[in-house]
Amino acid sequence: MPSKSKKSKTKDRSSKSKVDTTYEDDDWSAETIPAGCRRSESPFESFDDAEGADEYGHWQLDIVGEEIDYYNRIWYEVEWGTWKRKDGTNGTWKNEYIGSRPDIFNSWKRQQATQRRREMKEGLSYEFSTSLDIHNNDTRLRAQAFEEKLEERKKNPLNWEEARLKQLAEEEERGLEDGDDEELVSGVPRKLRALKSRSQPRSSSAWPSQPTPTHRFVSDKVASSSSVARTPASSLTPLPSAGSCPTPLFSSQEPTSSTSRMTLTPESSQASLHSMPLDGTQEIPVFDNLHPRQPPMSEKARGKRPARGVVSTPSSSGSHKRRRLVLSPREVLSDEWSRFGAPITFRNDVDDEEIPPLGPNFRYIERGYVYDDGIPGVDECRDFLLSCSGHDVCGPSRIGNCDCQGESHLDDKTGRVLCAYNKKGLFRFNVLRGVEVKECTPLCKCSPDCPNRVLQRDRDIPLEIFKTLDRGWGVRTKEKLPRGKVLGMYTGLLLRRAKALKVHSAYCFDLDGQESLSDSEDEPLTEDSYSVDSQDIGNWSRFMNHSCDPNTLVYEVVYDQMPSTGMPYLAFAAVRDIPAGEELTFNYKGVNAELEANTPISPKKKKSGGRKVVSSDDEGSFSRECRCGAAKCRGYYV
Numbered sequence: 001m002p003s004k005s006k007k008s009k010t011k012d013r014s015s016k017s018k019v020d021t022t023y024e025d026d027d028w029s030a031e032t033i034p035a036g037c038r039r040s041e042s043p044f045e046s047f048d049d050a051e052g053a054d055e056y057g058h059w060q061l062d063i064v065g066e067e068i069d070y071y072n073r074i075w076y077e078v079e080w081g082t083w084k085r086k087d088g089t090n091g092t093w094k095n096e097y098i099g100s101r102p103d104i105f106n107s108w109k110r111q112q113a114t115q116r117r118r119e120m121k122e123g124l125s126y127e128f129s130t131s132l133d134i135h136n137n138d139t140r141l142r143a144q145a146f147e148e149k150l151e152e153r154k155k156n157p158l159n160w161e162e163a164r165l166k167q168l169a170e171e172e173e174r175g176l177e178d179g180d181d182e183e184l185v186s187g188v189p190r191k192l193r194a195l196k197s198r199s200q201p202r203s204s205s206a207w208p209s210q211p212t213p214t215h216r217f218v219s220d221k222v223a224s225s226s227s228v229a230r231t232p233a234s235s236l237t238p239l240p241s242a243g244s245c246p247t248p249l250f251s252s253q254e255p256t257s258s259t260s261r262m263t264l265t266p267e268s269s270q271a272s273l274h275s276m277p278l279d280g281t282q283e284i285p286v287f288d289n290l291h292p293r294q295p296p297m298s299e300k301a302r303g304k305r306p307a308r309g310v311v312s313t314p315s316s317s318g319s320h321k322r323r324r325l326v327l328s329p330r331e332v333l334s335d336e337w338s339r340f341g342a343p344i345t346f347r348n349d350v351d352d353e354e355i356p357p358l359g360p361n362f363r364y365i366e367r368g369y370v371y372d373d374g375i376p377g378v379d380e381c382r383d384f385l386l387s388c389s390g391h392d393v394c395g396p397s398r399i400g401n402c403d404c405q406g407e408s409h410l411d412d413k414t415g416r417v418l419c420a421y422n423k424k425g426l427f428r429f430n431v432l433r434g435v436e437v438k439e440c441t442p443l444c445k446c447s448p449d450c451p452n453r454v455l456q457r458d459r460d461i462p463l464e465i466f467k468t469l470d471r472g473w474g475v476r477t478k479e480k481l482p483r484g485k486v487l488g489m490y491t492g493l494l495l496r497r498a499k500a501l502k503v504h505s506a507y508c509f510d511l512d513g514q515e516s517l518s519d520s521e522d523e524p525l526t527e528d529s530y531s532v533d534s535q536d537i538g539n540w541s542r543f544m545n546h547s548c549d550p551n552t553l554v555y556e557v558v559y560d561q562m563p564s565t566g567m568p569y570l571a572f573a574a575v576r577d578i579p580a581g582e583e584l585t586f587n588y589k590g591v592n593a594e595l596e597a598n599t600p601i602s603p604k605k606k607k608s609g610g611r612k613v614v615s616s617d618d619e620g621s622f623s624r625e626c627r628c629g630a631a632k633c634r635g636y637y638v
């Protein structure tokens with residue numbers, strides 16, 4: 001942990017608005033901090049006129065939040081008893097001094113543990129998935145809760161839908177009892193919604209320019225105030241650490257004074273946080289960058305933004321009062337499914353079916369598989385994964401030279417290794433059937449932005465799941481997509497093919513793109529033939545319908561499991577530019593079918609890997625009437 005340099009402490013305070021001097025002598029020089037994370041100048045404020053200490057000069061304080069900064073230092077968000085700024089705020093950030101108040105510190109930790117346990121037990125708005133990058137999406141404590149929940153779920157599988165409805169009813173009942181008119185009622189517990197609002201995923205369009213989110217956890221107290229209606233009183237001084245990225249926590253209010261400063265005596269700072277500092281020997285930077293790239297939203301504008309699920313109704317006295325609303329199933333589902341990437345919405349202009357029919361146990365997972373009993377999951381591969389040495393190998397300037405790709409068959413005629421993606425992260429269509437794209441693995445030293453980690457990124461395409469006229473529900477993009485855009489992967493339950501054949505699910509996808517005819521009568525299934533079924537576990541891609549002239553193709557990717565074990569991920573990439581609003585489709589014939597555009601296709605041709613949709617009417621012919629509507633529709637799909 002960097003310490004304050006003497007040099008900075010003894011600096012002439014009249015020029016102390018240059019607060020970056022605080023860390024100027026240590027390793028964390030400004031150059032090492034990514035541009036978007038650099039700390040802006042931090043003005044100071046004075047406590048000279050502060051009142052409210054007890055007879056011993058001690059102040060009452062509460063820890064109400066915790067944040068980790070760019071350098072992994074933990075900062076505690078503290079609210080000071082009766083003291084307040086003129087604007088009503090009373091928060092500051094503290095780090096090492098907090099150790100001198102073990103009682104407060106321990107009570108805060110206990111509070112966190114309690115909340116974490118509650119989330120672990122009750123939280124239904126998030127579910128675990130084997131390869132989900134929770135640390136980039138959620139708070140540290142939620143990550144912990146997530147792992148504990150995983151253990152819990154192994155012991156007690158949850159009937160998700162039933163539990164959600166039960167919780168909905170409980171929330172409703174509780175809300176009516178306590179008459180809290182600022183609450184939302186939904187399948188998402190209040191505390192979790194509050195946390196969600198303060199720990200948006202990286203891809204959240206609200207904060208597009210933040211390169212590294214800080215992991216944060218907030219107490220009930222702050223979480224509640226930050227939920228729907230934030231008041232000026234919840235405004236806090238931003239974290240004073242260099243490189244800390246702005247988070248939605250902070251009020252958009254301007255600092256009270258750009259020249260004011262907060263001071264601590266050496267005794268008070270080292271001995272006890274309890275004592276509110278009142279003389280001027282040590283300076284603590286407080287106000288920091290207030291979302292420099294985002295114009296602050298005025299209280300007025302904020303007030304005008306209706307919170308979801310809440311309506312404002314005029315009361316008899318003329319004032320507006322919030323009325324509780326139950327979120328519709330469509331809104332609840334949309335909230336749940338949008339947690340791991342860009343928004344997913346639902347629309348039906350055809351009939352009155354509100355949401356697609358999902359089984360009562362349906363579980364949404366954006367990435368990865370859930371492995372059926374007896375199938376080795378990704379954890380068991382970890383020790384055998386390849387790894388490359390990092391940015392000097394697969395960084396943008398040397399794309400295509402990554403050791404991981406070196407093990408694949410992606411090379412040009414001269415033997416030069418080719419990367420499956422270009423610098424913009426677009427699929428290059430240079431993969432032949434039967435070749436898995438090997439993205440960098442969890443053991444690689446490269447960053448999440450490595451150009452060879454495209455399928456691992458958060459989904460950034462907003463999608464709409466909509467009712468088609470004659471093919472059930474489908475999915476369309478809400479934004480235009482360039483050719484090569486990687487959309488995501490097909491997720492679900494990974495099971496042995498022999499078992500999948502008995503299941504007769506319309507959502508089963510075979511993973512044997514490279515082993516043709518392996519499920520035909522001529523060639524018996526092996527132990528290594530797998531399928532993925534998204535009947536009860538899956539993501540948006542389970543709604544992709546077949547087209548004889550599709551706009552996406554399927555290719556295989558591995559990154560956290562061993563190559564050639566027959567369990568790759570099935571990724572979707574746009575085969576052409578796709579305008580906003582167009583339905584996303586692929587060829588059910590299977591992996592890389594579109595790459596083999598010259599392959600003659602006949603209804604009598606045996607299935608050669610890829611998706612299989614079984615209909616009882618077909619008596620095993622595996623073909624069904626196609627209603628894709630494409631000009632070159634073959635009239636059936638397999």
Ligand SMILES: C[S@@+](CC[C@H](N)C(=O)[O-])C[C@H]1O[C@@H](n2cnc3c(N)ncnc32)[C@H](O)[C@@H]1O
Nearest residue numbers: 471472473506507542543544545546626627628
């Ligand atoms: C994986 S699901 C696709 C999503 C599905 N439409 C739904 O509502 O859940 C596959 C099913 O969609 C329908 N389907 C997909 N593509 C079709 C097509 N081109 N023509 C007719 N039906 C299609 C068939 O009922 C098929 O069994």
